[in-house]
Amino acid sequence: MSLTDRSLALSDGSGGRNRQRSNFELYAWLFMRISGIVLVFLVLGHLFIMNILDGGVQRINFAFVAGRWASPFWQVWDLAMLWLAMLHGTNGLRTIINDYAERDQTRFWLKALLYVSSAFIILLGTLVIFTFDPTIG
Amino acid sequence: MATAPVGTLYRGGEGMWSWVAQRITGIAVFFFLYVHVVDTALVRVSPEAYDLIIATYKTPIVNLLEVGLVGAVLYHALNGLRVIAIDFWARGPRYQRQMLWTILGVWVVVMLPGTYYMMRHTIDALFGATP
Numbered sequence: 001m002s003l004t005d006r007s008l009a010l011s012d013g014s015g016g017r018n019r020q021r022s023n024f025e026l027y028a029w030l031f032m033r034i035s036g037i038v039l040v041f042l043v044l045g046h047l048f049i050m051n052i053l054d055g056g057v058q059r060i061n062f063a064f065v066a067g068r069w070a071s072p073f074w075q076v077w078d079l080a081m082l083w084l085a086m087l088h089g090t091n092g093l094r095t096i097i098n099d100y101a102e103r104d105q106t107r108f109w110l111k112a113l114l115y116v117s118s119a120f121i122i123l124l125g126t127l128v129i130f131t132f133d134p135t136i137g
Numbered sequence: 138m139a140t141a142p143v144g145t146l147y148r149g150g151e152g153m154w155s156w157v158a159q160r161i162t163g164i165a166v167f168f169f170l171y172v173h174v175v176d177t178a179l180v181r182v183s184p185e186a187y188d189l190i191i192a193t194y195k196t197p198i199v200n201l202l203e204v205g206l207v208g209a210v211l212y213h214a215l216n217g218l219r220v221i222a223i224d225f226w227a228r229g230p231r232y233q234r235q236m237l238w239t240i241l242g243v244w245v246v247v248m249l250p251g252t253y254y255m256m257r258h259t260i261d262a263l264f265g266a267t268p
Binding site: 065 | 160163164166167170171174175177178180181183184185187188191194195200203207210211214217218220221224225251254255257258
């Protein structure tokens, strides 16, 4: 390829790749910041209530969970926290895999494992919040 | 001590190490989150199964790990706010170092009483006065 050809090939605005330009990374970057601000309140509030307030972890048991999830407020709180934290963490780990796994195959399989695990945990957590039964057992 | 290269925030010095710590705390918290969703899911099995797993959270060693978890989350949250300030506040990059020492100060001020209240039961159980 001559110098001129290469210059032309690079001038299509795709950064040298023959792919459609995507804003995905921009939205992912923005999502980390927006979800981060929301999570500061949700997670630190959760940790304060569960670990510090009124005896902390020592008072937590099934009855305690049943009492909290009787209220739609805490159901919505926990559901929002679950989804935002899982997506925030999954995207964080995706970035880390992209940074450190150099072989294409390694990157692909690590991310496949990440996405499958995260989808499972999000579905499991959502199911638990929506199908919780205080009279079980 | 070598000074950080000019014009970049994440190479060398406080800018880099705060970023390294953000990654390490992020990974640690994320893996705990997997475990935590699964242990909470035991409320769908039976109250006994859930109470059994929660009992391990009340033991002295796991209680200490919880302090580590809260410390990791608190650092990640405070430094995350600092990163947002660096990205969106015009003077953020110039004050990144001062902001780091500020959040580390806040971290210490919150963690001192926080650790005490989180571990009060464990401290009583291990070193407490007569029952």
